[in-house]
Amino acid sequence: MKTNHFERFAISPSVMIHASDVRKSYGSLEVLKGVNISVPNGSVACIIGPSGSGKSTFLRCINHLEEINSGLLLVDGDFVGYRLKDDKLHELRASQICARRAEIGMVFQHFNLFPHMTVLENLIEAPIKVRGEHRAEARLHALELLRRVGLAEKATAFPRQLSGGQQQRVAIARALAMRPKVLLFDEPTSALDPELVGEVLSVMKDLARDGMTMVVVTHEIGFAREVADQLIFMDGGTVMEQGDPREMIANPQSPRTREFLAKVL
Amino acid sequence: MKTNHFERFAISPSVMIHASDVRKSYGSLEVLKGVNISVPNGSVACIIGPSGSGKSTFLRCINHLEEINSGLLLVDGDFVGYRLKDDKLHELRASQICARRAEIGMVFQHFNLFPHMTVLENLIEAPIKVRGEHRAEARLHALELLRRVGLAEKATAFPRQLSGGQQQRVAIARALAMRPKVLLFDEPTSALDPELVGEVLSVMKDLARDGMTMVVVTHEIGFAREVADQLIFMDGGTVMEQGDPREMIANPQSPRTREFLAKVL
Amino acid sequence: EIALPSYVKDSGKLPIATTIYAPFSYIDESGKQVGLSVELAQAAAKVLGVELTIDQVPFTSLIPSLSADRIKIAWLNASVTEERLKQADFVAWMEDGTIVSTLPENKDKYAKRTALCGGTVAVQSGTAADFSADQLNKECKTAGLQEFKKDIYPSQQDTVQAVITGRADAYLDDSTSAGYYSQVSKGKLVLTGEVFHKKPIGHIIKKGDAETASMLADAIQKLIDDGTYKTILDNYGMSSSAIAKPIVYTNVSQLKD
Amino acid sequence: MNVLPLKDDSVAAKRAQFTVVPLRHPWRWAAAAIVAILLLLLLQAVVSNPNLQWPVVASYILNPIILRGLWVTVGLTLVIMFFASVIGMIVALMMLSPSKMLSLPAAGFIWWFRGTPALVQLILWYNLSLIFKDITLWLPGLGTVFSVPTNTVMTPLVAAVVALSLHEAGYMAEIIRNGLKSVNRGQTEAALCLGMKPSLLLRRIVIPQAMRVIIPPTGNETINLLKTTSLVSIIAVGDLLYSAQAIYARTFETIPLLLVATFWYLVVVSIMTVGQGYLERHYSRDEAGHDPAPGGFSRLGSILMMREKWRGAQ
Amino acid sequence: MNVLPLKDDSVAAKRAQFTVVPLRHPWRWAAAAIVAILLLLLLQAVVSNPNLQWPVVASYILNPIILRGLWVTVGLTLVIMFFASVIGMIVALMMLSPSKMLSLPAAGFIWWFRGTPALVQLILWYNLSLIFKDITLWLPGLGTVFSVPTNTVMTPLVAAVVALSLHEAGYMAEIIRNGLKSVNRGQTEAALCLGMKPSLLLRRIVIPQAMRVIIPPTGNETINLLKTTSLVSIIAVGDLLYSAQAIYARTFETIPLLLVATFWYLVVVSIMTVGQGYLERHYSRDEAGHDPAPGGFSRLGSILMMREKWRGAQ
Ligand SMILES: Nc1ncnc2c1ncn2[C@@H]1O[C@H](COP(=O)(O)OP(=O)(O)OP(=O)(O)O)[C@@H](O)[C@H]1O
Ligand SMILES: Nc1ncnc2c1ncn2[C@@H]1O[C@H](COP(=O)(O)OP(=O)(O)OP(=O)(O)O)[C@@H](O)[C@H]1O
Numbered sequence A, B: 001m002k003t004n005h006f007e008r009f010a011i012s013p014s015v016m017i018h019a020s021d022v023r024k025s026y027g028s029l030e031v032l033k034g035v036n037i038s039v040p041n042g043s044v045a046c047i048i049g050p051s052g053s054g055k056s057t058f059l060r061c062i063n064h065l066e067e068i069n070s071g072l073l074l075v076d077g078d079f080v081g082y083r084l085k086d087d088k089l090h091e092l093r094a095s096q097i098c099a100r101r102a103e104i105g106m107v108f109q110h111f112n113l114f115p116h117m118t119v120l121e122n123l124i125e126a127p128i129k130v131r132g133e134h135r136a137e138a139r140l141h142a143l144e145l146l147r148r149v150g151l152a153e154k155a156t157a158f159p160r161q162l163s164g165g166q167q168q169r170v171a172i173a174r175a176l177a178m179r180p181k182v183l184l185f186d187e188p189t190s191a192l193d194p195e196l197v198g199e200v201l202s203v204m205k206d207l208a209r210d211g212m213t214m215v216v217v218t219h220e221i222g223f224a225r226e227v228a229d230q231l232i233f234m235d236g237g238t239v240m241e242q243g244d245p246r247e248m249i250a251n252p253q254s255p256r257t258r259e260f261l262a263k264v265l
Numbered sequence C: 001e002i003a004l005p006s007y008v009k010d011s012g013k014l015p016i017a018t019t020i021y022a023p024f025s026y027i028d029e030s031g032k033q034v035g036l037s038v039e040l041a042q043a044a045a046k047v048l049g050v051e052l053t054i055d056q057v058p059f060t061s062l063i064p065s066l067s068a069d070r071i072k073i074a075w076l077n078a079s080v081t082e083e084r085l086k087q088a089d090f091v092a093w094m095e096d097g098t099i100v101s102t103l104p105e106n107k108d109k110y111a112k113r114t115a116l117c118g119g120t121v122a123v124q125s126g127t128a129a130d131f132s133a134d135q136l137n138k139e140c141k142t143a144g145l146q147e148f149k150k151d152i153y154p155s156q157q158d159t160v161q162a163v164i165t166g167r168a169d170a171y172l173d174d175s176t177s178a179g180y181y182s183q184v185s186k187g188k189l190v191l192t193g194e195v196f197h198k199k200p201i202g203h204i205i206k207k208g209d210a211e212t213a214s215m216l217a218d219a220i221q222k223l224i225d226d227g228t229y230k231t232i233l234d235n236y237g238m239s240s241s242a243i244a245k246p247i248v249y250t251n252v253s254q255l256k257d
Numbered sequence D, E: 001m002n003v004l005p006l007k008d009d010s011v012a013a014k015r016a017q018f019t020v021v022p023l024r025h026p027w028r029w030a031a032a033a034i035v036a037i038l039l040l041l042l043l044q045a046v047v048s049n050p051n052l053q054w055p056v057v058a059s060y061i062l063n064p065i066i067l068r069g070l071w072v073t074v075g076l077t078l079v080i081m082f083f084a085s086v087i088g089m090i091v092a093l094m095m096l097s098p099s100k101m102l103s104l105p106a107a108g109f110i111w112w113f114r115g116t117p118a119l120v121q122l123i124l125w126y127n128l129s130l131i132f133k134d135i136t137l138w139l140p141g142l143g144t145v146f147s148v149p150t151n152t153v154m155t156p157l158v159a160a161v162v163a164l165s166l167h168e169a170g171y172m173a174e175i176i177r178n179g180l181k182s183v184n185r186g187q188t189e190a191a192l193c194l195g196m197k198p199s200l201l202l203r204r205i206v207i208p209q210a211m212r213v214i215i216p217p218t219g220n221e222t223i224n225l226l227k228t229t230s231l232v233s234i235i236a237v238g239d240l241l242y243s244a245q246a247i248y249a250r251t252f253e254t255i256p257l258l259l260v261a262t263f264w265y266l267v268v269v270s271i272m273t274v275g276q277g278y279l280e281r282h283y284s285r286d287e288a289g290h291d292p293a294p295g296g297f298s299r300l301g302s303i304l305m306m307r308e309k310w311r312g313a314q
């Protein structure tokens, strides 16, 4: 059912996320004014930028939580919300969109764990119901993931009984349980006590080391410098500057970038 | 109605908050295990410490949101929740406690602005209803405070229409509107985007410069170093270490303090 | 001269309570309370030389209101039965029977009342017909026929509606009001067969209130004597239900003979 | 890892200009069409059906008995709802108190008044003299200060208001309790820290915020009450429905008169619904402003109903 | 600025050992005493009052007609509530859809069925044959497929279930709409990001969380419905209350029989209340665990009621 459009659009097959001239408006407010980004397979892209610059909106467009108004946005060489046939984009049915979206994991600022389910239930719900895994298999995988994020003993706890850092680690494990091709993070540590930031970042570093493709909106410049393959600075709905994190942080080209980094560092 | 017990307890009248051997339990869980703190008039005390160490609980005891189980806790030389008569502590009626509490301002991590009131209404509600100020007078004072926190033009906005940093500045103005003797801050910047932290801290610095007595629970070590007169490190319900901020940060005595500072810095 | 209880004498008023039950007591187009009972009550008040006041009290609160002394007289056409006599006393002023009412096309079919056996019959709860239906069912049994199904409805309109929509074969009605209903139904319903199971009907008063009982009996006697009673009953086409002398029922044994 | 350079923007833009074919929802249109046809058929059947006797309906719409009944219904509803809210509020606060001395009686109140049919309560209150002959105020030292027969005090209207207010209060207490519980604890603490007294805190901070949760079910309750008031006919207070019944009991114009009552109920309920909407908006006026993440749920609705949201061409 | 050195701890501790005198609440004790005395007096009056005829009450409690009525009441309530919830859910979802094609009919549904007295709807459905003589399925090409007289289909019980289900659905739709709206938007998005389909998302994520807001007013509604079912008596379906009425209409034992009905209603409502409490707990089981900031509101309750919370001596 999925088809590849790498050739058609002359994109290298090693590109996981390809955005060119992506535009998005809310009513008369243009939030994304032509965004161009390319995230290769297995790489980590960090997006930084002031509040309201459209970072979250862009992430939400990637997994089709928001529809874009124009431009080209491909994940692993295909559209998330459409099927290309006879040079026309046919909207997909909700269930089909969901199937594609399942391959794109997302981690939110406010965790958004399901409060009425235990940690384990949070992790196995979607694999069983969406991917059709067997309960036993899903459980095994979930417990392994919990071990990986250091929370093996919290499987039967409810989210409310965990600290923010623990909740965020569970949220990451939940996204991983769907065996996604790519993980999107929207400010995963900014709702956490500084003390707890470290534990979440270290889980994310492990993931990056294991070769997970990740797009991370963050204010943790240290993390970006250490882990990211590319750093993207967004402002006012466009990409102002992008490149190697170390270089960009040490020597930002645009004055806006310089100003922003000065505030955050 | 208020009486001074400075002499009786041999405390200098320049002490705004005096805590000695303050203990507090929730059921069988002892959260404060004998806290000794003294905050002189016009000084700034910063409290740091790991999550669960009892920082919030101690702040809440100061303004009698929680009752302590034993120890001596005086604000400006008097008890907040009791009247001392014939060597006995008589519990006060709720309305009397409220009158005393009005002299102690508090700023919360999650702002807790009243969402159904405009910014101005948030500021004038208590001065009019609790302090009995005239509406015109309260309005004038409120507008001046808003100017002071840099939000003069937001008087008619609703909290939801403001950014986190703006909301927190309104919350500070709201506390100031009651002309408190002392301000308590419970992690005032930890729910904010890093970009917005600066604006709140700068308002707090201004306050400190103007001689407001403040007790600040925070993770912003930079702020503590720059502004605080004393730094208090709490752990496991006791004060582990306290002293001059610069000295303590540069050269922590206890290994727990060293460990904690290493994480946060 | 009729002896008046103190509550009548002191206030100069005869306070009665009625329920809506056409044509005895109902509301006319202008919202006024009218009907046979009401006319008789007005005549009685005149005989007693006092003013009449009417409270409209729905059936459910009649008995509690009598017990609570909220009302003194339930000016009604209630059947006097054994079980009811345990709760209240009666002043009977008419005799009532039961009659079958049905659709015009079934008029002949149900002319003999045992033809109802095995069918479905609608009655209004608590009316004379309600009791009569049980008696009729016994007759079915003795005749070796199947019993009919008794559907109890809370109001007369509902029993009528049940017959019109064909959910019941017929309904049993008090002979006194049946004529009125077949008349207002504009030919949709007809009466068939003859009146059966005659029994006394009358006003309800609190158990042991002998003063009120004798006042009512005396007043009605006077109306019978001076002919007013007959004129009113004639007006409503009910002279066949008239009696010669009101009877105060206080005891079950009075019913036996 | 090396980042692929992007092609020239204009090329990228050009190669992505596709027409978007929106998802078709044939079943939804079919359903809408069927509903529309059924409604038309029903309308036609209803309008042309002689059994409904529309001329009779018209002739009774402004009948004075009906209008008086309408007035009784509306008046009683308002008065009873007022008392029920006040009592319900007190009971709800007692329920939420951690003191058993207060929460137990409150729970008992709710249990009794929700559990007993309104009809029974009405009859018991109306005939209170069954249980208490006189209402007497006796003070130690002074003796009997005054004493009146219960029946004098308990007029039908008083009985109706007392019985139905208490009955309704049982329901309102549950609704208000739920609403108060929904207010964030931080709000209470912030207000206390500003020195607000419990009563002020309740009036200015908690209740206005609880209103959002309280109003919708209260709308339901009020409409229920509007119809429950028809019970007062039991104690000879003639409300709208009872007046209609009293008329058709005589004239057998059952259906037309029920339609008359329905008409007026619909009018009143419509007005109340408008009022409810207005109140709901009033108590969420703070949400009216700029909201970067609009109505969480209307989004869910749009997803569930698979609404097309395409606003341009990709 | 210089920080005052603290005195030796033990001195500080010693000088602060005072006995604490808790605030006295004489009025509260007085109120409790008065309530207790009044309740005792009432109990005494009620038990010893001959008008209430307790022996008669006892003799009817297990009367087969009453028990059959109880069964009808409970059975009808359950069946109707089931249908009303299903229909109400669909209507609530339609209401929340941003598509006018769905939300307008839903609003119309709620308006009509909340606004029309249940009695009227019952009579209209019961007498459907007045409007439609036969129910006919006519298909183009096939002609009349089948045709049955309306009265055969619309038995009293069917009419009661249809009419009251639709009526109740109007109320349930409002309640469910309110509940669904209360679920945080982040939950929906998180579920969508996990690839959940709208139906799954609704069933597993939204509804379980909405339940907390839905259950309390639904409790009220169910109890209301329990009593509303007594309307079915007008179409000769004898429910609990009506069965009692049918008996006292014959025997004049009004009060005792109303007490019998009350007894059973209280039993049923008590069971339902327990069930409601159980459901409420079930849907907030995640809150049962360790909660560092316990029940925001029970704190407010304690403040409002000025409960003593002193647990030691200062
Ligand atoms: N659903 C929406 N409707 C209307 N405007 C929206 C909506 N979502 C976002 N916006 C607006 O779009 C702009 C970009 O928002 P976005 O959340 O993408 O910014 P951001 O870079 O993530 O900021 P932050 O760092 O505060 O999260 C803002 O001006 C916001 O108000
Ligand atoms: N109302 C309460 N009931 C029971 N336990 C409580 C209550 N409030 C706090 N605690 C417990 O008291 C301890 C101290 O909590 P407190 O909130 O004071 O810590 P903190 O230092 O402010 O931590 P953080 O940095 O996370 O805010 C924690 O273990 C907490 O679980």
Ligand SMILES: [Mg+2]
Pocket: A055, A056, A057, A186
């Ligand atoms: Mg964002």
Ligand SMILES: [Mg+2]
Pocket: B055, B056, B057, B186
């Ligand atoms: Mg804290």
